[in-house]
Amino acid sequence: MLLAGFWFAFLALPISGPWNAVLIGGACSFMLLAIKLFQTAMTTGPAGEMVARLWCALGRMWGQAAWLVGDRKKILVMILLLLSLPWVLDRYTTDVLVVTGIYVMLALGLNVVVGFAGLLDLGYVAFYAVGAYTYALLNSWMDLSFWPALLAGGALSMAFGVLLGIPVLRLRGDYLAIVTLGFGEIIRLVLNNWDNLTNGPNGILSIDRPTIGGMRLYQPMHFFYLVVFLCFMTMFVVGRLNRSRLGRAWSALREDETAAECMGINITYTKLTAFAFGAAWAGIGGVVFAAKQTFVSPESFTFFESVIILCMVVLGGMGSIPGVILGALVLTVLPEALRELTLYRPMLLGGAMVLMMILRPQGFLQMHGQRLPASAVLPGDVRRGREKTHLGGDT
Amino acid sequence: MSGFLECRGLIRRFGGVVALDALDFEVRPGEILSLIGPNGAGKTTAFNVITGIFLPTGGDVQFAKRSIVGLKSDAITRLGIARTFQNIRIFGAMTVLENVMVGRHGKLRAGPVGAILRTPGVMNEERAAAEFSMELMRFSGIDLNAGARADSLSYGDQRRLEITRALASEPQIILLDEPAAGMNPREKNDLNDLIFAIRESGVTVLLIEHDMKVVMGISDRVIVIDHGVKIAEGTPAEVCQDAKVLEAYLGASHA
Amino acid sequence: MFTQQLVNGIVVGSVYALIALGYTLVYGILKLINFAHGEIYMIGAYIGITTLAVLGAMGITGMSITLTLVLVFLIPMIYCAAYGITLERIAYRPLRRAPRLSPLISAIGMSIFLQNYVQVAQGARDKAFPSLLALGGFNFMGAYISGLQIFILATAVGVMAVLQLFIQKTRMGKAMRATAQDRTMASLVGVDVNRVIAATFAIGSALAAIAGVMVGMYYGLVNHYIGFIAGIKAFTAAVLGGIGSVAGALLGGFLLAMLETFWAGYVSAIYKDVFAFAVLVVVLIFRPEGILGSSDSSDRV
Numbered sequence: 040m041l042l043a044g045f046w047f048a049f050l051a052l053p054i055s056g057p058w059n060a061v062l063i064g065g066a067c068s069f070m071l072l073a074i075k076l077f078q079t080a081m082t083t084g085p086a087g088e089m090v091a092r093l094w095c096a097l098g099r100m101w102g103q104a105a106w107l108v109g110d111r112k113k114i115l116v117m118i119l120l121l122l123s124l125p126w127v128l129d130r131y132t133t134d135v136l137v138v139t140g141i142y143v144m145l146a147l148g149l150n151v152v153v154g155f156a157g158l159l160d161l162g163y164v165a166f167y168a169v170g171a172y173t174y175a176l177l178n179s180w181m182d183l184s185f186w187p188a189l190l191a192g193g194a195l196s197m198a199f200g201v202l203l204g205i206p207v208l209r210l211r212g213d214y215l216a217i218v219t220l221g222f223g224e225i226i227r228l229v230l231n232n233w234d235n236l237t238n239g240p241n242g243i244l245s246i247d248r249p250t251i252g253g254m255r256l257y258q259p260m261h262f263f264y265l266v267v268f269l270c271f272m273t274m275f276v277v278g279r280l281n282r283s284r285l286g287r288a289w290s291a292l293r294e295d296e297t298a299a300e301c302m303g304i305n306i307t308y309t310k311l312t313a314f315a316f317g318a319a320w321a322g323i324g325g326v327v328f329a330a331k332q333t334f335v336s337p338e339s340f341t342f343f344e345s346v347i348i349l350c351m352v353v354l355g356g357m358g359s360i361p362g363v364i365l366g367a368l369v370l371t372v373l374p375e376a377l378r379e380l381t382l383y384r385p386m387l388l389g390g391a392m393v394l395m396m397i398l399r400p401q402g403f404l405q406m407h408g409q410r411l412p413a414s415a416v417l418p419g420d421v422r423r424g425r426e427k428t429h430l431g432g433d434t
Numbered sequence: 435m436s437g438f439l440e441c442r443g444l445i446r447r448f449g450g451v452v453a454l455d456a457l458d459f460e461v462r463p464g465e466i467l468s469l470i471g472p473n474g475a476g477k478t479t480a481f482n483v484i485t486g487i488f489l490p491t492g493g494d495v496q497f498a499k500r501s502i503v504g505l506k507s508d509a510i511t512r513l514g515i516a517r518t519f520q521n522i523r524i525f526g527a528m529t530v531l532e533n534v535m536v537g538r539h540g541k542l543r544a545g546p547v548g549a550i551l552r553t554p555g556v557m558n559e560e561r562a563a564a565e566f567s568m569e570l571m572r573f574s575g576i577d578l579n580a581g582a583r584a585d586s587l588s589y590g591d592q593r594r595l596e597i598t599r600a601l602a603s604e605p606q607i608i609l610l611d612e613p614a615a616g617m618n619p620r621e622k623n624d625l626n627d628l629i630f631a632i633r634e635s636g637v638t639v640l641l642i643e644h645d646m647k648v649v650m651g652i653s654d655r656v657i658v659i660d661h662g663v664k665i666a667e668g669t670p671a672e673v674c675q676d677a678k679v680l681e682a683y684l685g686a687s688h689a
Numbered sequence: 690m691f692t693q694q695l696v697n698g699i700v701v702g703s704v705y706a707l708i709a710l711g712y713t714l715v716y717g718i719l720k721l722i723n724f725a726h727g728e729i730y731m732i733g734a735y736i737g738i739t740t741l742a743v744l745g746a747m748g749i750t751g752m753s754i755t756l757t758l759v760l761v762f763l764i765p766m767i768y769c770a771a772y773g774i775t776l777e778r779i780a781y782r783p784l785r786r787a788p789r790l791s792p793l794i795s796a797i798g799m800s801i802f803l804q805n806y807v808q809v810a811q812g813a814r815d816k817a818f819p820s821l822l823a824l825g826g827f828n829f830m831g832a833y834i835s836g837l838q839i840f841i842l843a844t845a846v847g848v849m850a851v852l853q854l855f856i857q858k859t860r861m862g863k864a865m866r867a868t869a870q871d872r873t874m875a876s877l878v879g880v881d882v883n884r885v886i887a888a889t890f891a892i893g894s895a896l897a898a899i900a901g902v903m904v905g906m907y908y909g910l911v912n913h914y915i916g917f918i919a920g921i922k923a924f925t926a927a928v929l930g931g932i933g934s935v936a937g938a939l940l941g942g943f944l945l946a947m948l949e950t951f952w953a954g955y956v957s958a959i960y961k962d963v964f965a966f967a968v969l970v971v972v973l974i975f976r977p978e979g980i981l982g983s984s985d986s987s988d989r990v
Binding site (some may be wrong): 054059070207214228388 | 720721722732735736739740764768771772774775779780783785789790791792794795797798799800801802803806807808809810811843874917921926957959960962963966967969970973974977
C-alpha cells in the first residue's frame, strides 16, 4: 500500500508539484486500502454476508417499491407528497428539482437505447440539443408556442435518432460508441459554427415561456408541475414499451443480437425504434429546457453532458427504471449540494465511473425481468423474477 | 407440412479455410436426420449458412423449393426454420417465459403504438402468446420455472429452454446443434423423448450430434460430413459400417 | 500554396500517427479502445513543460542543448509510460472478463478524470511551451519548410522505424504479436500476458508523450483539452489505416492529416473537426477494417 502511495506521488509530481504530490500519494494509498477492504468485506466472512444480504434486500425493496403492483394507497400518498413539494421548498430547491426532472426524462430516454437495447450511445446530448434548438429557432422565426414545439422537438429528434441509427446498424460495442460520440460532437460543432442559422456560440435568447390558457408559466413552481407531469408520461410510455413485444425484442437484442435475429426479430427495425424513442424523449426534454432557460447555446450540449446522462443510466442500474431515476436524482442533486466542489466534478465523476465498474459492473440495481403486460400473465403459474445475488466482482 | 430442406453444392470459405466444400444433402419432411462428423467437419457452419448467419461462398440452400440464400436470419425463421446453438445462447437476463415469448416474436404483430395504448387487440395477442408459451413449456417440461431468470436454470433446463424457444415460432423444421452436449445419461434419455415428441407434433428435426448413442437411437437417417463434404448417408446401421466413415473418425489404418 | 499545405500536413500527420500507434497497439491486444490515450498525450505535453522548467532552473538548458533535447523527450516518455501502465492496472485489468460495456465506461471515466486533474492542477488556461530550438528554415518549391518541421518528421519516422524493428525482431515484440493473435494460447506457451499488456501500454504511452512534446514545441501552447480532440482524430487515423496494424497507424495518420489540411485549406477551415469526425463515421460504416486491415469474420457461432 505504501509503495502504491509513493508511485502515485511520483506520477503526480510533474503535474501537481512536489507538495501536492505527496498529498495525492497519501490520498491514493488510503483509497486503495479502502477499496481493498471494501472488496474483501463484500465477499468474505460474516460481515460480508450481512452486507451482501442487506444490499440485496435494499435492491429488492427499491425495485418493488410502488412500481408494479405496490400498495395503491402508498403510491397515492407519495405522489401527493411529491406534488406538494414546491409549496414547502424555496425557489432555488424547486428549480433544482425541475432540472432533476428534465434529467430524469433524458435518462429514461437514454435507458431505452443503452439499457433496454444495449446500444451504447455516447452522443445522446445531440438529440437534447435538437429539441432545444428546434423550439428556440421556431420560436424566434415564427413565434411557435411551447406546446406544438414539444411535438415538433420530439418529432425532429426522433428523425435525427433514426438518421443516426441507419449508418450504425452494423456497428457493435466500442465502434458504435465512438461513432455516436462523433455524431454528438458534429452536432455541437455545427451549432457552434453555423452562425447564420444558430447564432453560433452566442446562442438564441428571448425564448417564450409556455402558456396555458392565457397564464404564462415562468416560476420554478410552474415548471415543476410541468416537468413532473412529463416525467410521469415518460415513465408510463417507457414502462409500457418495455413490457411489450418490442420491449422483449430490445432485451433480446441486448442479450444476444445474433440469437435474437434467429428468433425472427428484425434487427434493423428494433435498433431504429430504440434510437428513435430514446431520441424523442431527449427532444422533449430539450424543448422544456429551452423554455425554462429562455436561452440556448452550444455550451450546454457537450460530450460531458452525454457522459453524465450515461452515468445516470449505467450507475443507476441499466435497464431498471427505478434505478435510472435514482441515478438521475443523485447525479443532479449531489453536484448542487456540493457546490464548492464544482471544480472537481469531472474528476469525481470519472473516478466514480471507474470505481463503480471495478466494484460492481452492473450498477447498483438489477433489472427485474417483467416484460409481460401484467394482465397477460397467467395466474398461479408465474412467479415473480428473482434477483440473482452478485457480490463484488462479477462473472 | 413440407419441411423440405435442401443444400446444393454449398461452399463456404473463411480466408484460406474451406469449411464447406460442395456440400450436398437434403432433409425429408417429417424425419429426424442427424448430421455427424469429426470436429471441424463443417457441421455448425452448415447450420449457420442455412439460417442466414453466413452467406455461402457458392452453392444454394432451398427450402420448400425456394432459394433462401441471401435472406436475413429473421426472414428465414419466419419462413419456418428454427434453430438452437452449440453454446447455449438463451437470453440470460430475461425470464424463462420471456425467452419463449421472444421465440414467438415473428408470429405476433403488435408494434410500439399498440404497446403504448394497450389496445384490446394487443392485449389479446399478448395473452394468447403467453398461454401458447406456457403450453410449450409444459410440453418440454420447464413450466415450473416460468418466472425465473433464464441464466439461473440448470444446464439441462437451459438446453430445454433453448429448444422450447425455437419451437415457439411454430417452425416446420428445427435445427438442433449438439443438444445432448454436457448431459448425463438420464437427461439424454429425456432429450430423446423430447425429440420424438417434437417429431410427433409434425416438426422435422435436423440435428448435429456427437453422442452416437443418441444418434443411433433416434435418427431415421444419418449423414456424415468430413472436411466440408458429405462422405456417407443412410440409416444409422448402414453408416456405422461405412468404410469411409470409419476412416474419417478413426484414421486410415482402421478402415 | 499547395506544397505549403502538404508540408503543414506532414507535421500533423506525424503527430496523429504517433498517437494512433498507441490506440492500434492496445486494440490489437485487448480489443479495447483506450479512451484515455488522448489524455496521456496531453499529459506528455505538460510534463514536457515541467521538465523544461526544471532543466532551466538547473541551468542545463543553457549548457547543453542536446542534453536538454534528449531529456525533454525522455522524461515525458518515462512518465507517460508509467501513467499508461498505471491506467491499465487500475482501470482495465480488473475488467478483463467483464462485459464489453464495463471497460469502456471505465476508460471514459479515466479520460474525464485525467483531463480534469490536469485542469485542476495546472489551470484551465493555455500554457506556454517554451521555445527550444531556434532552427531556421528554407524555401522549397514555393513552401517554407522550417527546421522544426523536419526535426519532427525525422523524429517520428525514426521512432516508428525503431518500433517496427522492436515488434518484429525482439522477444517482447514477438510476445506482443502472439498475444494479439490469441491471448489464451500465448499464455499457454509461457508468455506472461500481464507483462506484455503492460509493455504495450507503456510503449503506446511513450509514443504519445513524444507526440505531446512535439506538439508543444511546434505550436507553443498546450491546454488540458487537447487530448480529447487529438485522441479522436488519432483514433480515426488508426481506424482509417487499419486498426491493429502498425503500418496502418502510420498510413492513417498521414492520410488523415493530408485530407484534413486540404479540406481546411480549400473548403472550410471552421468545419475541420467536423470533417475529421465525418471521416471516422464513413470509414466505420463502409470499411471498418481500414485500408490495410483484413476483414474480421463475423461472430462465430
